[in-house]
Amino acid sequence: MLYSIIVSAGLENVAREELSERFGNTGHLKNLERKPQRLIFQYTGNPRELLSLRTAEHLFLILKQMPKMTRSRSSLAALSGSLTHFNFKEMSECCRQVGINIRKRTLFHVTSRLSGKRNFRRIDLQRVVEQALLKRGWHLNSGRSALDVWAEVHGNDGYISVRLSGNDMAQRPYKQAHIPASLKPTVAYSMVRLSRPHPTDVFLDAMCGAGTILLERALMGRYDYLIGGDVSMDALNATVANFGRKHRPRQFFQWDARKLPMQQDSVDKIVCNLPFGETIGNLPQLTNLYRYTLREFARVLKPRGRMVLLTSQRTTLDDELERLHFLDVRQRLTVDVRGKKAWIYLIRFA
Ligand SMILES: C[S@@+](CC[C@H](N)C(=O)[O-])C[C@H]1O[C@@H](n2cnc3c(N)ncnc32)[C@H](O)[C@@H]1O
Incomplete structure (x- = not known):
């Protein structure tokens, strides 16, 4: 057939x-x-x-x-x-x-x-x-x-x-609590796949929103530890609600991703849906967010780690990546996120 x-x-x-x-x-x-x-x-x-x-x-x-x-x-x-x-x-x-x-x-x-x-x-x-x-x-x-x-x-x-599928094929039962910019689970799953999941992964989404990426990682097989964080308490509450009692060990933090309370070289995979323009305010604020978040990601990522980032602000991310020449974009996919053009970057150390 x-x-x-x-x-x-x-x-x-x-x-x-x-x-x-x-x-x-x-x-x-x-x-x-x-x-x-x-x-x-x-x-x-x-x-x-x-x-x-x-x-x-x-x-x-x-x-x-x-x-x-x-x-x-x-x-x-x-x-x-x-x-x-x-x-x-x-x-x-x-x-x-x-x-x-x-x-x-x-x-x-x-x-x-x-x-x-x-x-x-x-x-x-x-x-x-x-x-x-x-x-x-x-x-x-x-x-x-x-x-x-x-x-x-x-x-x-x-x-x-x-x-043959119902309207719910791309939906996930775990997704009970939502936040406005929440990611489609199919895209979150694809980003996790690009990070090449491994059973020993310490896995971080530092702007986790409702936790879609973390949950897709949790469902994809064994890991060592899941870490999620967000500046918004509403978003974190949504993550906690969507996780329920399942998928341990994991820990969630309210934090500013520009200053992560984590040690250098402590994470194997970072997968993150970066905030887009409208949600974060003006361009200088977005540039500042991307600049300092990227530096923190590079600091906490282990030397052989992988970073998978999604943005619709390609120029801003490209400009900031250019400043960090020790980071290397290995792959960039053009994707459609709710009718808007966006890009998934796979980044490793050069
Ligand atoms: C595009 S949303 C992520 C959505 C998430 N992937 C999901 O599926 O629900 C971006 C998130 O970044 C968070 N955020 C914005 N600025 C932040 C910062 N400085 N530190 C940490 N989180 C931040 C927002 O609160 C929002 O939840």
Whole structure:
């Protein structure tokens, strides 16, 4: 069966790594293909297992894939025409395995997405797919039990898929308390992955907000110690609430990250979502925050440690990094954080 997962823009390679690492040696995963914001792959195992992927926003079963979509309306007709043949039994079985039961009277609705210049509109795409499924005897219905069929055209590719994940695939049960600038767990997970977690890690998020990064690290496997801090007591209370009694040893501090009460060379990994402009005030204040925080990070990080930082203030971070020539940016990913361009930096000592 052919599946796809949707991931945040810029995190496709991290998602590919997760998928390969978790399912690559099961013998069930084949032909993994990377596209913008999605991975497409064949998988012969139980799709329920794919729902545990931590980089994925949605999981789909692809009913039809058309590799040569053009601008013209004729390619639209070809895409919907392809729906005359697909293996309904396989689809039903796959849906059943993730808890979606398809009755004899198949209810469905269509979600359509379109990018690039076309001689047809998104609604045209939606309508032709609806018509093709009505012709198969399916019934249009907007209720919760209806199958969510997605019709998409991006670049040269057209896809007709069934969504297997609920709206909560990218959400996490631990996230009960929130703060305004809280990070998406899928992005937090990806940042933690880039830090190359190790069982002996002393792991620090010095501006931890609601604790998303720390919790993703805690859930990723063994560690030696988790340390979180924030200048805001509200944020720390949210972290404490989200942790509950689980995940020890850990310690949280109210502090100013520009002056960490920690010893030199005491931390293996620092992963941190730096405050963005609007939340911190004006540019000089932000520059000051980045300057002194970076110095503190460099002081407490062990010589072979890793720092993974997220910011949407690229110029400010670049300027400050340039002053610290003993730090080396090993990787920089452009990502989308709530519709805004941001960058994840992987930094080590030069
Ligand atoms: C972008 S938010 C982090 C969100 C967090 N990753 C999450 O998912 O909830 C930035 C955090 O930095 C904190 N902060 C701002 N200035 C700080 C400082 N000087 N020292 C420590 N924390 C600071 C803010 O209170 C805020 O919680």
